[in-house]
Amino acid sequence: MAYGDPGRPVDKTSAAMLEALFTSSPVGLHLLDTDLRVVRLNTATPAMQGVHLDDLVGRPVREVYHMVEDGDMETVLHQVLETGEPLWQRIVRAQIKGEPPEERHFEVTAMRLERGPQPEVLGLAVTAVDVTERERGRARTKVLDAVRRRVGRALDPAVTGEELVAALVPEFADIAIVEVVDSVIRGDEPPPAPLPPGTALMRTAFGSGQAHPPQAYPVGEVRRLPGPTPFTQALADLRPRVVPLHASDPWMPFDPPRVEAMHSSKSHTLLVVPLALRDTALGLVSLYRTGQSPPFDTGDQQLAVELAAHTALAIDNARRYIREHTIAATVQRQLLPRRPETHASLETAYLSVSGAGPGSWYDTMTLSSARTALVVGNVSGRGLNAAASMGQLRTVVRSLSAFDLSPDELLARLHDTAAELAFERANLPLGDPLRREALTADCAYAIHDPLTGTCCLATAGYLAPVVIRPDHTMSVPDTPAGPCLGVAEDAPFATTEFEVPVGSVLVFTSDPLVTGYLAESSRPLRAAPDYAERPLQELCDDIVYSLPEGLGAGDAAVIIARTRSFPAEGFASWRFGDDHASVATARRRTGEQLAAWGVDDETAFNTQLIVSELVTNALRYGAPPIEVRLIHDRMLTCEVRDAGQAAPHLRHARVADEGGRGLFIAAELAQSWGVRYVNSGKMVWTEQPLADDR
Template identity: 40%
Template sequence: MVDADPHLGTEASDSAVLEALFTQAPLGLFLLDEQLRVRRYNTSSRGLRGISAERVLGRTFGEVSSGLDTTELAVLARETLRTGQPVLWHTLKGTPATRPDEDLTVSVSMYQVDDAANGQPGVLLVVEDVTEREAARARLDLLYDTRRTVGTTLDATTTARELASALVPALADAVTVHILDAVLRGEPRRRGPVDAGQPLSRAAFLNGPGTHADERDTILETLPLATAFTRSLEDATPRLVTHLDAEGARSPELSEHAHALAPAGVHSLMAVPLVVPDAVLGVVTLYRSERSQPYTRQDLDLAVQVASRAALGIDHASSYARERNTATALQRHLLPSRTPELTTVETAHLHLPARAGGDWFDVIELSGARVGLVVGEVVGHGIEVAAMMGRLRTALRTLAELDLEPDELLTHLDEVAARLASENVDANGLGHDDDTPTGGRVATCAYAVYDPVKRRLTLASAGHPAPLIVSPAGEVTTVEADAGAALGTAHGTYETATYDLDDGAVLCMYTDGLLAGSDEAADMLRRVLVHQDRTLPETADAIADALTDEQAEDDAVLLLARAHGLADDQVAQWDLPSDPSVVATARSLAERQLAAWGLEDIAFETELIISELVTNAIRYGEGPVRLRLIRDRHLTCEVTDGASTSPHMRRAHDTDEGGRGLYLVMTMSHRWGTRRAARGKTVWAQQTLPARTDEGARSTQ
């Protein structure tokens, strides 16, 4: 057997291959000469079928491929002729010459070829129609970008703007996003269709990439009846309008901005409802004006997928807003609606909710005309945090009613906070990696007591920002108190700081959300506090104007308290020997003092109270005995002795000769109680003053 010569028939084979390529291959093949004119081409390519050879041969590729911008392609072809380096898969976008209402994307590769017949080099262009492939890639890119960039925050308006940015220019020349106003406010979503008259907020409007019309955003409006938009809201079905008629009978005349788009060339649109299971949240409208191609059913399917992703983000944001509104309402309900009107302490407060946290304040009227001042913050945000705040505030008020010193009160409150946190862990089925779910840090708190008789402030802090004291002259001083451990460890120890306050001095207490850790904000707060010529409400307003941040992520509470000491003639005090005979003396001293104050109307009840308290102090306590009367908004009778045991009221039976004294004190008093000191105790009773008194009377002590 003789092997065939491999060189026989090579030219014939090459010619057959070329003939097959230029007559049957689906690719576009163009052989160009040095002037980039077409010398031969594939007559079977999709874009040139039915076009005569006279309209192709001898022309440049740019002339043949009308609808494509070939300027850059010509530069690349000349570079290939000069260097011989091929160009691979260069992409061109445009429209087919025979179908100007369609998109066309082609991939062009170029190779240098030599013509052996005349020795002239040329360029072979291989053109592939990749329109469908590129469209599929663009759809996948849009879906990927939507998943990555839409719904990044728990804010419905931000999500709407992210949606508009994702769609323009990828799928639309302009986009509007309408969201039901009730959804934006966080109200429970309504199942089923949406009536056409429901108010919607235009949460986003984008006309061209990066050209947000912010002045047109977040406008409340209603959409007219019997339009593609309202029908989409009513039946949760997307609408496609491929062509608007010349008269604009179906123009999107729904709102101010849409009316302006119609004469600007809008020729096709889609209305896609924002749908979650069983509910419609709004509608997104896509307009096409710059590109001549109308929307297709495939475009509508893509828009539905993008809108569904955005709808989930908006629904999550609405749920978050609903929870935040509930927590904020609970927080406001648990905070004092108003502070007591006192003569010894003038107060003003500021509450700036941002994320429904656990910030709180309180003003507590104590015995002896003293006042408790509280500012605290529970760690975290949400309904559970607001509930924890309410429980801690109630516990603190209960402890304050026992007249505990600030350091002792915070020690007990620390134990309460740890127990509440542990109960919360058990209720939610969480583990016990530590004493509390926050590693022992449940809350911070600062508690101060102002005594107007001594004009003295006593303060203790549990991990809370240091308060400020502003003198009547405007000098601002930071309270130097040991911060102590935050509440919740059950092992906290605290120390007190004591300051003597001039009449008119202001105590400024706040949570860290007011300053947000900013030195500039701290300086601004000091500059505002310097102006002591303002009233406290005016000062609070000035602080709000200077420090309020709309983007704040934490709540803030401010409590201002201006101290007013009691005058000397408002307090009467006597030291008495521990002898039963001084009971009559005590009554006589009190009678004269009440007469000087013009309080004869309550003298009988006061003398009975004093008799009982002094008798108990002499009989069951340790001498000496001190009697003090304080005339403020109430009349307070205080009897102090050296014993630490506290009296307690018991029920006296009919046959008992004693046991009714404290019952009489209770019935004749507005309030009564016992206040412990480092040594001894004070039993006090508070009476309501008569409606009319002699303000000009002077003490006779």
């Protein structure tokens, strides 16, 4: 830039304009020589008010403006002198001398001054525009955006406080502390302001830009705030406060540890903001500025109120989730079995991965003929509604299992029930939010038969178990996945039967991700055959330890079962043809077997009568071959199988009828009875308690 032409004098108008710029312009104007010393400057700018011109002329520019952040400003100005390339609108932070010194933001532009045909470098013309308020506004907007983006992502009040501290330090405060009412952490309703005396707060987050910041109280400590202090006052009237910190403040003796931490960190200003929502107090945010940082001003206080309002809403959402989750978990705990039932041929243990969600369930049920049913399932949704739906479906499964249905038929009936529940939900009032949540569920239902060494399985969804056999082979049964329960789909359910030799371990889970991981890479399951005598609960723990943190699996309910051998002397069976003499033979052999088992006379007599009546019915209404089987387990089970498909019918015979009382007599003598259809016909069974079980 040419500074002037030596052959052409400066006219009066130009001179007057220059004089006006240097005496009245609000823009900072500076003329620097080639050594970056001040030749002339505008003392009318706010930054130079009260400064004498004679005190600044001839001094290096670094002594006029103390650079706070941009320490290489002199290097940049030298580059402008050397290259002639202007510097445009560079933002620098500088500290203006005063009591106390004030930090300001300036937008700096610098141009080289030249004269003559072969330019002679005279120095620099520098403009400095004070943009402090603009930059502070931008910084506040950036902090507000960061808080809105980062705070509230986790439904945990403590984590929410950590997110706020991370967003505020060091961009807005040098030290930030979040304290939350202890009852709010547990999910209770926040107390109305002013807080009752003795209300406990938990320090959930602490952040500082210092290397070894002093802390009055550790994170996680629950304590009552002493008072009166600015902290208790903010929780009383729910108003923020900017408090300059002085050693002589009258409230400081009430909280010595906190005051000591303030002095050790060289804090000079406190901004305390209540976490409030609908006139209730959830906690407190304490912000400090230390050292050379500027004190909090009115704009900072207004911003802090917005940040606290967003954080309070996030904490309240987390509190509501915790409360709902606690209620749902309590309901689930009451609906699920506390401990596995005892089965002679199947040892079972229950497991929850990450604390199974309220829609997950597991169950084991004792069936007739020494068999055991194993069930896992998972209902969509969360909270109390999922727990309630889970309880309904679990009850239906238990009720249907009493009818001795095959797994595919039971799931078909369960599917109908789930569809009815989904229809009821879809027809709730328009304002009910549950109406918009679809009701679907996955379920696996399996029946283990120790006498045949097989397991019969059907699934709704992809919940097939992992099977580890004694020969160290691991597999997932190839079971066709039926439709999820409750969906508008009428696809049939399929049943798969597979062998489970004695000593096999079966793992049923309500989450396919857990099943897939265990089947592919789980070390504990691959060593499962070595757990022949080890408690199953220890295997459950090993499975939890083996699951990777990043698996992405949700909460899962798990059943682990280990098969045992059924004593060979605990059952007996005989086959008969269509000869009516078979009735007497079956009765005699039954008596001999019961005598060998030491069954009491009354039970033995009743059992012989039951066998006689059931075999007679099979000969009359069924088809050969006829098989009689006795099972001596927790109950005395009597089974009569024939090849006919006709359903037996319990009826009350009239006085003049000569027959029709057989099944009625058997039902009266037995504690329970039923009919189970198999591939080769049907089986009528009865159960009687043994003498020790009465």
